Amino acid sequence: MQHTGHATLSASEKLVVAAAGAAAPSVFNAQPWSFTFTDDGLEVRAESRDAALPTASAVRDVHLSCGAAVLNSRVALARLGHASRVSVLPDPGEPLLVARVHVTAGVPDASLDELYRWVDSRRTNRYPFRPERIPARVLTLLHDAARQEGATLRLLDGEPAYQRMLTSIRRATWTEEEAVRDDREARLSPDSGVSVIPPANLGPVPRRELPDDPPVRDMAEGLDVPGRGSAAFERHPDLAVLETADDGPGAWIGAGQALQRLLLEATGHGVVASFANQPLEDAWLRTEVAAGAAHHGHPQMVLRMGYATARPPAAPRRPLDEVVRYADA
Template identity: 60%
Template sequence: MPHPAHALDAQEQSTLVTAAAAAPSVLNTQPWSFTAGPRGIDVHADPGRAPAATASAARDVHLSCGAAVFNARVALARLGRGARTEVLPEAGDPLLVARVTVADEPPDPELEALYHCVGRRRTNRYPFRPQAVPAGLMLLLYDAAAWEGATLRALDEEPEYQRVLTLIRKAAWTEDERAREDRAALLGAGSGPPVLPVENLGPVPRGLSEGPAVRDLADGLDLPGRGTATFEQHPTLAVLETADDDPVSWVAGGQALERVLLEATGRGVAASFANQPLEDAELREDVSSSAAHFGHPQMVLRLGYPLTVPPAAPRRPEAEVLRGVEP
């Protein structure tokens, strides 16, 4: 098959892989690999890299890969190419999550404008400033999610805000011990470097007896250098939801998530995740019980204006995530 008129050279293929690999992922495990070529990039799931102890494990892998797919689309736009995206393009290969290929059409200028945010985006587990994210900006983020077929539901009214905040705290109290051990193995000292260094974990929360919305991933681990900090008492919370709840919807949710995060980054807003209740099947139903018409919750986001900007979380080298190069 001949190459398209706007085929990608080796450097452009590397740009695509680097952008895709910069996406957020469950516990920064980066559960993906890529096949690059002149026509674009295939995104493959690597479920063996992700924690396996929660009810959300398969969903989290697809959400992570969906975020990588969106970054690949952004990178193609930056390279002056249009993009065509096929989700789960081969029925016989469930680990081939998506194929993003060069399309014979102009690049999307809105995606191109997000490229400068790909490397700046951080999952920020540090305290935020006490002010809420303005309603106008939340509306813009709602539109970003809607553009990718998802809904971003801001928790801006009571009693819904307290109800979901209570579920977040309850999930932390009732978390399965195996899940804690699984996460500790990824974050603690072992045979290799942890998936998240101390500076990306943020400080140990203090001062709120009921526990903050921010998740202390290393709760119970003795990791020198973390320090402690008081977190904001009333963080801006939002739930990302999709109409359906299957692998295609999870990939769409991941693309919507990354679009929201890049738009937020461009406007000085940081995010972390409060997905604790989504890792428990019963609590996940409770998150959506009062808003079932929106669909199925895929992510719970904590949004705000950062006091501290952490370094970028470490990324696997290109040679490790690139499983093949097509001629």
């Protein structure tokens, strides 16, 4: 779309941007963000709806989720004909202010504009994948998408790295602490106070048909959730680790933007993904995963990617009036 030549948003444009931001993925579909519109753009804030963030992994997840929302807001602005500039963690005195997205005059980023069509189509897919592998040319495009946001998508396409990751995923699942299981059960209950993941979005229960568990994360592991059914999963999906050169809140926000950019790119090529972050939620295993990084980066996400056998519905979203604020209100 041609640029508008001004740096203000109309009321309808603000809703488009907010809806795109709110369509981003988030851990447990918690949607821990809010969007405040100002004279020159919007502010994205972390808005955890938990009483506390007890672990480093939980804090990292919130920043990653908000980073994905920032990317989606940039994509929507480009589609509306606006150029934008992002300031990450702009106010040291307000740590929950993740980013300011400034609307600027000029030509919007055409590569972001092209991704807008996939914002509502992207799904976290926890169903079995078809057996075919993702072509190298598509994997290269996903790698490039992450690199445009300052991150690296490390493809685990050979041994022993691939098998080592499978082992880490299984080990983290088997050794999950009881408190973590209790937290998952509380989050997935209908009266949890956060957006529940419906059975259709959880996907089927993985069948244990071989000695090794399939490399897919069952978000409701050990819980009796009616309506899920069961299915055999692929044994060797494409696995990748999203990494950043630095670690900490700023890097996590950048990783979230890189994640969403590559997920939108993937959606455009018919590729779906789910996440296998169990090893990253354990400090010792995260260090082990980091040790395998070719460029000594910090692992932020583990992705399972492939071609879907089923398409889940869109996960429920919070009403926009819960997440949108106006600076002059």
